[in-house]
Amino acid sequence: MIGALAAALAFSALAAAPGVVLAADPQSEVVLVIEANRFQPEEVRVKAGAPFVLVVTNRDPGPEEFESRELRIEKVIPPGKTVRLRMPALKAGTYPFVGEYHAKTAKGRIVAE
Ligand SMILES: [Cu+2]
Structure with a gap:
């Protein structure tokens, strides 16, 4: 039991080493x-x-289009699908987005702080 705990601690110490985590x-x-x-x-x-x-x-x-004029993004997402959008470093601020096909209800914002 103590051996296992020591091993677990050693492992977490290793995982916490900056070089390892970074990689x-x-x-x-x-x-x-x-x-x-x-x-x-x-x-x-x-x-x-x-x-x-x-x-x-x-x-x-149905499909939806993720759109943000502020972020200059327009991306159609087919039903049941997931997209991964690489976002740049944002300045502090609020960046609204909509689902353009249902813009009355599909609204949100990214707050960078
Ligand atoms: Cu659009």
Whole structure:
């Protein structure tokens, strides 16, 4: 038991070593789901100045277009599909987006802070 604990501690110490973490560190992901013509969540918060990946899944039976004029993104997401959008480092601020095919209900924003 103590041996296993020591091994676990040793392992986490290893995992915490900067070089090791860096090599395996995936770019942070922000997850959005489209369902019933709405985004969930409608607001996501990200760190300003750090690129990230926006992962958008469309659970609706029809296509949706993720669109943000501010971010210059337009991406059609077929029903049941997931797209991964590489996002640049954003300056602090609020960046609205819509699902263009259902823009009355599908609205959200990315807040970089
Ligand atoms: Cu469009």
